[in-house]
Amino acid sequence: MEDTIVAISTSLGVGAISIVRVSGDEAIEIVNSIFSGHDLTKVNSHTVHYGYIKEDKKIIDEVLVTVMKAPKTFTREDVVEINCHGGIMTTKKVMELLIRKGCKVAEPGEFTKRAFLNGRIDLLEAEAVMDVIEAKTESNMSLALNQLTGSISNKIEDLRQEIVELLTFIEVSIDYPEYDEANLLTNDRLKNGVQNILKKIDIILKNSEDGIILKNGIKTIILGKPNVGKSSLLNTLLEEEKAIVTSIPGTTRDVVEGSINIGGIILDMMDTAGIRKTDDKIEEIGVKKSLDLISKANLILYLIDSSSYDKEDLELLKNIKDKKVIVVINKIDLNNDINIDIPYPIVKISAKEKIGIDELKDEITNLFNQNKLETKDLTYLTNARSIALLKQAKDSLQSSLECINNKMPTDISEIDLKEAWNLLGMIIGKTYEDELIDNLFSRFCLGK
Ligand SMILES: Nc1nc2c(ncn2[C@@H]2O[C@H](COP(=O)(O)OP(=O)(O)OP(=O)(O)O)[C@@H](O)[C@H]2O)c(=O)[nH]1
Ligand SMILES: [Mg+2]
DSSP states (O other), X not given: OOOXXXXXXXXXXXXXXXXXXXXXXXXXXXXXXXXXXXXXXXXXXXXXXXXXXXXXXXXXXXXEEEEEOTTSSSSSSOEEEEEEEXXXXXXXXXXXXHHHTTOXXXXXXXXXXXXXXXXXXXXXXXXXXXXXXXXXXXXXXXXXXXXXXTHHHHHHHHHHHHHHHHHHHHHHHHHOTTOHHHHHHHHHHHHHHHHHHHHHHHHHHHHHHHHHHHHXXXXXXXXXXXXXXXXXXXXXXXXXXOSOOOSSTTOOOSOEEEEEEETTEEEEEEEOOOOOOOSOHHHHHHHHHHHHHHTTOSEEEEEEETTSOOGGGGHHHHTOOSSEEEEXXXXXXXXXXXOXXXXXXXXXXXXXXXXXXXXXXXXXXXXXXXXXXXXXXXXXXXXXXXXXXXXXXXXXXXXXXXXXXXXXXXXXXXXXXXXXXXXXXXXXXXXXXXXXXXXXXXXXXXXX
């Protein structure tokens, strides 16, 4: 029999109420032993009862107790929640009493872990529970809630089912090898099947990229030659004089960071040293840092000074590949209108006079399709663990496709297909290792 666990499920501190949650076979009996008001062992499931928590005859707290019987509970075990008055002392006292009566203190995430182990939710949904708790913006929240409803889990399950069908097909063709013609058919059908699955995986991976960005924030670097107004733009966006601004080229040496929330997405910005060849040792290190950051960025705001624009301004841009870039033409208050022919969106601003800043923000939200992301069928994964597994599954499928293309015996592609099936199972927790599960749930907060 599993232990009956207890934890304070609300954050510790002074509040109107705090909730002590108990889960396990003995939950009702144990709480009943310190509760006076009703006999909780005789009440209906999902009912709330008023009474007192008592230690011997002494009243500890006046409480409301919710009794929820298995299996229709979060953990699928009997669950009792005690709503105490929100003081630290009383809540702790109630918890101590329960421990004395036989409850074990829950580990972080243990309630959710039980929900997973008892089949109430799968691994993706469990991770979503954590994301919901940690969500900092509305779009974070809708991403997490979407994962919690299981739509992505169903997609992964469908893919596994498609692989099982292919595997069955292979088995049949191995059992009846005398039909040469059938063999040819098998190859074609297998090829189509695997290609189909690969296409669907690619869509999920592409969507996941955007999802991850929304969840973690857009890593944005402000790049350009010295003195074009990078630090001024950072300050204007942050509405704070964070970076030093002077008219001396080469002012910024180290990376200056700051975050803003535009329309629900977090922009993590880094202002960098202006890019130029220099003999100054410190500045040279700064320039190197700026260049190194390019590979890590999700978005590059490439600044050009309209009052001193020359061909050199675009040199660096030529080396940037596969990145989202917005070219920002600054200092338009000086009335030096310039037109540049490049395949990136262009926004004209004055960082100093705060002109065009809203247009720049709009362009950023457009680029990341935020509105589309929120309304379309959201089937993406939002954590590194599951994305890595999906990529591995893709590799296995690609390797099976190669075997099929090279007309190798079907039982060889069967090995890769089985591996892909297994990896997809690991995403939703159909197959798992205890160590992984322990590690994952230990990242949860206490009482969840
Ligand atoms: N007229 C005008 N001047 C600006 C504008 N933005 C920045 N400046 C000026 O341009 C100069 C350089 O600005 P910074 O923000 O320090 O430029 P930077 O790109 O960070 O420069 P480095 O750190 O040296 O690479 C300062 O004198 C700013 O006041 C603008 O929109 N209009
Ligand atoms: Mg600067």
